[in-house]
Amino acid sequence: MVVGKHFSSPNSAKLPQKSSSVGGGGSASFLQLSGVYNPRSSSQVQLRPLESMAELLRVVEELCERESRLLTDLLEHKILKETIAIVPFLEKEITFKDKDLAKSSLKIDCLKAESETLRREIEMLKNKIDDGEARDLKLKEMESKNLKKMVSER
Numbered sequence: 001m002v003v004g005k006h007f008s009s010p011n012s013a014k015l016p017q018k019s020s021s022v023g024g025g026g027s028a029s030f031l032q033l034s035g036v037y038n039p040r041s042s043s044q045v046q047l048r049p050l051e052s053m054a055e056l057l058r059v060v061e062e063l064c065e066r067e068s069r070l071l072t073d074l075l076e077h078k079i080l081k082e083t084i085a086i087v088p089f090l091e092k093e094i095t096f097k098d099k100d101l102a103k104s105s106l107k108i109d110c111l112k113a114e115s116e117t118l119r120r121e122i123e124m125l126k127n128k129i130d131d132g133e134a135r136d137l138k139l140k141e142m143e144s145k146n147l148k149k150m151v152s153e154r
Helices: 010-014 027-033 050-153
Strands: none
Touching: none
16 A cells, blocks of 8 residues: 555545535534445445434434533542542541630630639729728718817817
């Protein structure tokens, strides 16, 4: 066989001409394939009826849709696998956060108790101050009365 040279066969003149304008999109290639001359066979391929071509196109469309669904399923499966791989890490994080939250809650309770103790202490000190001021006022009043008495007695 010589590469690059084309030989005419006696049957090549009878072949239907391939037209790129036949059909649309992917269907043109299927229509062309149905009438392609095969030099290895002794006879030309018979053209298929249009119903068979329509059936072939329908099957191709179904296969494309199935492929699309399978690709979507594969992507969902990959995402699910990644999600499953992340779950143990997230569980550890949740456990850590729960422990941290429990520590913080305990600290808050301690601070609330300390705050309450300090409030009571402040209240007691205020009362003592108020009592001390009242006593001091009474003492001053008594001293003032005593001084007035002493001054009036003289």
